Amino acid sequence: MSTEKKETKNEIIRQKLLELQSEARTVRKIVLIIAIVLFLAVCIAALGGYIYIKSALKPVDPDSKTEKNIEIPIGSSVSGIAQVLEDDGIIKDARVFKYYVKFKNESGFMAGDYKLKPSMSIPEIIERLKTGKAMQEVIFKITIPEGKQLKQIAGIIAEKTNKNEEEVFNKLNDKSFVKTLMAKYPDILTDEIMNKNVKYPLEGYLFPATYPFYKEHPTIEEIVSVMLDKTKSVLKEYTGQMEKKQYSVHQLLTMASLIEEEATEKADRDRIASVFYNRIKTGMPLQTDPTVLYAKGKHQERVLYEDLEVDSPYNTYKHKGLPPGPIANAGTMSIEAALNPEKTDFLYFLATADGDVIFTKTLDEHNKAKAEHITNN
Structure with missing residues (x-):
């Protein structure tokens, strides 16, 4: 190939390379322009969204005095x-x-x-x-104390609303009514409350508090819904701890109810909780008297030995672990104790006549405390 032809070929290649470089520069410019346009569009949209949201969060009419x-x-x-x-x-x-x-x-x-x-x-x-700062004045209030059972709560509602106590209690246990509430409160009212061994589905779920009402004749559903709203609000604070302990709402309220029923004014609920957890850990039955009385369905000053034979899944002398469900409502102190028990080696506790609680590690120590502080009649 002659020198002239080689130079011509090289010139053609050079021209093509220059053309490709020019095209590449053009493509880069187009891509850059498109990117800038898109970026500006996103920025404008984001700014517009921010301005809109900021405006939407402000009062509709800051100067309005209309109610x-x-x-x-x-x-x-x-x-x-x-x-x-x-x-x-x-x-x-x-x-x-x-x-x-x-x-x-x-x-x-x-x-x-x-x-x-x-x-x-x-x-x-x-x-x-x-x-709940509603427009009306409070017509009446319903106060539900801690440690109250569903029957007692039905009585309180009936008294405050001039309703029939039996009708109120029957309504609270009506399956269709309970299922309606379950649909409204799926986070707290789960299928666990409908277990065949559960005595009353709503037992332990109506939180102890004072509830104001602004209507003279609220329905049972309205009354119970306000109480369940409170339960949901309280339990929300403990969601993380419940997940950490792998506790369902039902399990938490059940344990809390046992602590509530065993506690006295002077009792250390955290320590009572530790006894229950220690017993579960060692395979012992909980053996807590309030579950026996709940199984019997009546109040007694003392639990007798024959009472311990009552045939019920709630009888924690016969059945290990937690009972099928709560035996009363529990306040925040008992709920927190159920989630954060004290670390102890205690397996027994005994409430004295003056309200003190004696904790012991062995049955021998427990029996000695019993002989010293409990008078046999």
Whole structure:
């Protein structure tokens, strides 16, 4: 090949390389332009979204002094509440409200009739709905003490509402009624409460507290729903600890009820809890007298030896482990003791006549304490 031809060929190759380089530069420019455009579009969308959300979180009308009557029906979801508030002009956007509630992990909204203003901020609205500061004056209150059983609670409700005690108790144990509540409160009312050995499904689930009511004649469902709202709100605080211990709500409330029923005013609930856990760990039956009385269905000052033979899955002298379900309601002190028992070697405890509790490690020590502090009649 002549020198001239070689030079011509090289020139053609050089020209093609220059063309490819030029095309590559053009492609890079186009890609860069597209990337910049997309980036700007995302930034504009994000900025627009931020501005919109920021605006949606502000009061609808900061200067408004108008109060609106807002009804939050029983069983309303967060989405339902948000839609009611948007429809009534209390918030700007139901979706923003719903996501704000979820982001802030808010819960425990209470049904009722409220007076709300378009000038209120979302945190103010949430606080009002959580505390149940309704528009009406309190008509009456129902106080449920700690350690009360479902029969006793039915009596308290009946007395405060002028209802028939037996009818109230029967309603609380009506299967269709309980299943309706289970559908509303799936996080706390699980299938465990419908176990065939469970005496009363709602036993232990109506939290001890004072409940204000703003209607003269609330239904049993409305009354119980307020109590279950409280139970759900309280237990939410212990979700992490329950998961760590692999405790279901039912198991936790069952153990807490045993602690509640055994505790005196002077009792160390954490230490009582340790005895129960130590017994379970060593394979001993819990042997707690309140379960025997619960199985018998009546109150006695003392449990007799013949009572220990009662044929019931609740009899912890005959059956190891926890009973089928709670035997009463329990307060936060007993719930916390069930989750955080003291670390001890105690296997026995004895309540004296003056309310002190003596803890011992062996049966011999327990019997000596019994002989010293318990008078046989």
